Amino acid sequence: MERLSLKGISRNFGAIRALENVSLELGAGEVMGLMGDNGAGKSTLVKIIAGNFRPSSGEIRIDGRKIDFHRPIDAQRAGIEVVYQDLALCDHLTAASNVFLGREPVRKLGPLRLIDYPAMHRQAGQLFAQLKSETRPRDVVRRMSGGQRQAVAIARTLLSKARIVLLDEPTAAISVRQVAEVLDLIRHLRDEGISVVLISHRMPDVFSVADRIAVLRRGSLVASKPVRQSSPEEVTGLITGAIEYA
Amino acid sequence: MTSTLDSAIAQSRNRGPLSHLINHQVFWVFLAALLACLALSVMTDAFATQRNLFNVSRNFAFVAIIAIGMTAVIASGGIDLSVGSTVVMSAMVISVVMAAGWPFWIGAAAAIGASLAIGLINGVLIAYAGMPSFVVTLGMLSAARSAAMVLSDNKMIWSFGPDHDLLLWVGGGSTLGLPHPLFALLALTLVMAFVFRWARWGQYVFAIGSNEQAAVLTGISVRPIKVSIYMFSAFTAGLAGILMAGWLGSVTTNLGTAMELTVIAAAVIGGANLNGGEGTVLGAVVGALLIEVIRNSLILLGISTFWQGMFIGTFILIAVAFDRIRHMQR
Numbered sequence: 001m002e003r004l005s006l007k008g009i010s011r012n013f014g015a016i017r018a019l020e021n022v023s024l025e026l027g028a029g030e031v032m033g034l035m036g037d038n039g040a041g042k043s044t045l046v047k048i049i050a051g052n053f054r055p056s057s058g059e060i061r062i063d064g065r066k067i068d069f070h071r072p073i074d075a076q077r078a079g080i081e082v083v084y085q086d087l088a089l090c091d092h093l094t095a096a097s098n099v100f101l102g103r104e105p106v107r108k109l110g111p112l113r114l115i116d117y118p119a120m121h122r123q124a125g126q127l128f129a130q131l132k133s134e135t136r137p138r139d140v141v142r143r144m145s146g147g148q149r150q151a152v153a154i155a156r157t158l159l160s161k162a163r164i165v166l167l168d169e170p171t172a173a174i175s176v177r178q179v180a181e182v183l184d185l186i187r188h189l190r191d192e193g194i195s196v197v198l199i200s201h202r203m204p205d206v207f208s209v210a211d212r213i214a215v216l217r218r219g220s221l222v223a224s225k226p227v228r229q230s231s232p233e234e235v236t237g238l239i240t241g242a243i244e245y246a
Numbered sequence: 247m248t249s250t251l252d253s254a255i256a257q258s259r260n261r262g263p264l265s266h267l268i269n270h271q272v273f274w275v276f277l278a279a280l281l282a283c284l285a286l287s288v289m290t291d292a293f294a295t296q297r298n299l300f301n302v303s304r305n306f307a308f309v310a311i312i313a314i315g316m317t318a319v320i321a322s323g324g325i326d327l328s329v330g331s332t333v334v335m336s337a338m339v340i341s342v343v344m345a346a347g348w349p350f351w352i353g354a355a356a357a358i359g360a361s362l363a364i365g366l367i368n369g370v371l372i373a374y375a376g377m378p379s380f381v382v383t384l385g386m387l388s389a390a391r392s393a394a395m396v397l398s399d400n401k402m403i404w405s406f407g408p409d410h411d412l413l414l415w416v417g418g419g420s421t422l423g424l425p426h427p428l429f430a431l432l433a434l435t436l437v438m439a440f441v442f443r444w445a446r447w448g449q450y451v452f453a454i455g456s457n458e459q460a461a462v463l464t465g466i467s468v469r470p471i472k473v474s475i476y477m478f479s480a481f482t483a484g485l486a487g488i489l490m491a492g493w494l495g496s497v498t499t500n501l502g503t504a505m506e507l508t509v510i511a512a513a514v515i516g517g518a519n520l521n522g523g524e525g526t527v528l529g530a531v532v533g534a535l536l537i538e539v540i541r542n543s544l545i546l547l548g549i550s551t552f553w554q555g556m557f558i559g560t561f562i563l564i565a566v567a568f569d570r571i572r573h574m575q576r
Contacts, residue, residue, distance in 0.1 A: 088460035
């Protein structure tokens with residue numbers, strides 16, 4: 001049974017057809033690179049999976065169960081986490097506070113409920129160790145490198161026991177060394193059995209980490225195949241339309 | 247080898263308590279206030295008298311109480327310009343209710359209720375209607391003072407019914423040689439310093455100010471929390487209004503005029519960041535203290551009080567410049 005299965009997903013915005021009859025399957029612990037030009041429908045597709053939009057038609061199944069998200073929180077409860085391009089972190093808070101934001105462990109002291117900082121720091125430290133990241137729980141996010149910030153955002157998804165993680169351009173605008181760090185983070189997620197959808201413009205990143213590759217062009221899915229059976233040249237052709245379908 | 251590298255990194259990040267202290271704006275502001283106090287004690291005979299210190303501590307307590315509420319608002323990325331008008335509204339409500347023969351507690355409850363209502367309206371318009379806090383509270387600044395004028399028919403109230411003496415005792419009296427507003431400030435400081443650090447609410451205030459979109463995405467109920475922040479700010483203004491009514495022994499509709507500016511100045515001098523995400527309770531209190539010491543010193547040194555604004559303005563600029571320098575270092 002596939003972890004995530006999309007069948008005939010279409011989405012209209014007024015007269016504009018942003019997605020047309022997209023069908024995709026993603027297995028457990030599989031990394032899918034989702035590629036396409038600007039406006040090809042990548043972000044619309046991600047927003048549908050993340051519960052921001054509802055599809056105009058088609059169905060979504062997770063582990064075989066049909067689901068219908070009305071709000072992003074519905075998707076989160078179903079085990080889908082999104083790591084946004086701008087990372088959605090609070091710069092003034094520490095790494096641990098960001099990882100636990102909205103779900104801080106509390107300790108009861110009489111009628112009071114206090115944030116359990118020791119537990120938070122310990123657990124965040126374990127998550128960073130699991131991701132083989134050097135991020136320290138007590139450091140303030142504002143002073144962190146791009147790679148460390150990604151680690152914080154990804155540690156959040158581990159904490160929530162996500163089954164599917166959507167990463168929106170995680171390697172844009174960071175240095176080469178940090179890109180390698182982020183790709184390692186993605187491999188660690190995969191090793192945890194988490195399914196990953198990696199949206200990226202960067203061909204080398206996708207080819208080094210993804211198991212499958214899916215290409216969207218003008219709202220239609222033009223390829224969905226194992227990375228081994230494809231090549232950067234083919235994908236470029238598919239994105240631009242030089243190759244019709246693969 | 248790696249362990250030594252790790253420990254070296256750890257040391258460079260977590261420097262000793264002294265450098266931690268020096269990096270905090272509160273420390274410098276406190277130092278400035280302390281130096282001003284010392285200088286005044288030497289330069290004038292009038293400063294270090296019990297009577298003057300009593301006045302200073304009482305006067306600064308009003309501004310400091312509201313500055314704590316303002317710090318919560320500023321840390322959440324907003325601003326509350328309506329606190330001065332909330333002060334007069336609260337003072338006027340308790341005056342009118344008590345003058346009509348009701349006991350103190352009923353009057354105080356009505357005053358706090360009216361203040362919370364102002365905060366609720368501010369909060370709902372900002373959080374749910376998505377209006378900018380500056381504009382909403384600017385409107386409220388005008389509307390609340392106007393409501394206070396309507397309520398009192400713009401008359402001065404100086405007789406507070408059967409509990410007259412109790413009100414004057416609460417606002418103007420002292421226990422163990424300390425003015426009562428100082429006790430209120432002390433309690434509020436302890437409670438809120440605790441809440442900012444240890445309660446989820448405190449954490450969310452800073453999260454919203456730091457990155458509101460992120461707070462929404464993590465599933466925090468941002469809107470209700472924002473409403474509660476403006477209600478808390480209005481509560482502190484209402485509390486100060488009750489205490490000021492008792493201290494002055496009479497209430498007029500110009501009470502608290504332009505007070506919002508002093509309060510914002512105190513919060514900013516104390517390290518609250520107008521871009522959100524930063525601010526401390528202690529900073530607000532120390533900022534208010536510094537402003538009052540400056541005001542007091544100008545009077546004692548016989549310098550025209552017209553200079554007061556110049557000094558406070560300069561301190562605001564120094565505080566913000568200090569903040570810029572700190573961020574450049576990083």
